[in-house]
Amino acid sequence: MKATLKGRYDPDKSSSVASLAAGIGDVKLRATVTDATVVKGPSLNGLTLALEKPGFFIIDYDVPKKDVRFQFMNTIRVAEKPLNLTYIHSRGDNRTILDGALVFDSANKVSANYMVGTGNCKVKYTYTHGGVTTFEPCYDFGKNSWDFSIARKVYGDDVFKAIYQTSNQHLGLEWSRNSMLNGFKISASFNLSEESIVPKLSAETTWNLEM
Template sequence: MKTSLKARYETDKSSAAATLAINAGDVKLRASMTDATVVNGPSLNGLSLSVEKPGFFIVDYNVPRQDVRFQFMNTIRVAEKPLNLTYIHGRGDNRTVLDGTLVLDSANKVSANYVFGSGNCKLKYAYVHGGVRTFEPCYDLTKNSWDFAVSQRVYGEDVFRASYQTSSKLLGLEWSRDSKLNGTFKISASLNLAEEVKMPKVTAESTWNFEM
């Protein structure tokens, strides 16, 4: 049995969430709730239930919305290269997404994301240099625009990432750490260069994992 606690702070609000996961043979059972579940008395707000078989499927049920989300994963071989496919369908918003990633080698991979109905499609290439620096150019076919991201791993646990969306002129900076002893945290800031009054939006998020 595993438990995780997550706290999130933004410049205009803060929130908290908790997740309880139980291994039941080949599948995992999860129950998640947010601070909205317990504030002003126990309620179903923010409560969700999940069943997952790692590498095969995830079924999420949003209790207050009575909404189901299905996610199926599979891997096939294309020219002796692994192609990871993910199919996601949300019943409530009737949204279906197909995501595929072709792993060329340990340093290069190409991925595509397509949203059925809307025609939204993105193509992304990721290159890892020296095992510590990653370059990720992404092309949005719908907007006919490019997004760029570069990240650098430092001391094994810390990752610094910078991104820029040309269509919205959104600049993002992020610092994250994934530690088995102290949990994970992420601090990010975004700045819209298209706005006349340029005020950065800052977000801090921390997660602690426990085994029971």
């Protein structure tokens, strides 16, 4: 069994999420609760149950909303290159998303994300230089604009990342760490279109426990 606790802190609102996962053969069962589940006494608010077979499917059930989300994954070969395909459908809002990623090699990948029935489609190219620095230009057809990001690994597990969205002149900076025991992410976002550029800060912490 594996337990995960995640907390998020920002000036406007703080929140927390806890999950407990157990493996049965090659299938995982997971229960997730938020602070809304325990605040004002135990309730079903924020409770989600999931059934997952890694690499094949994930079925999420939102208990209070009685909503189901299906996610199916598969990999096929295109010109001897792996094409990772994902189909996501949320029954409650009747939304379907198709996602694909063609991996050319360890340094180059092209991915696309499309929401069925809308003009929301994004195409992203990912290039990793020396296994340390990652460049990701992304074109959003719905907004007719580009997004750019650059990330660099430092100090082993730490990653510094900068993201710029041309549609709203939004600049984001992140410092994160992922490890088997715990991790964190500190973010600062700026709206460069405003006269007074005041950063919006937030922080996340994650703790993992094997039982």
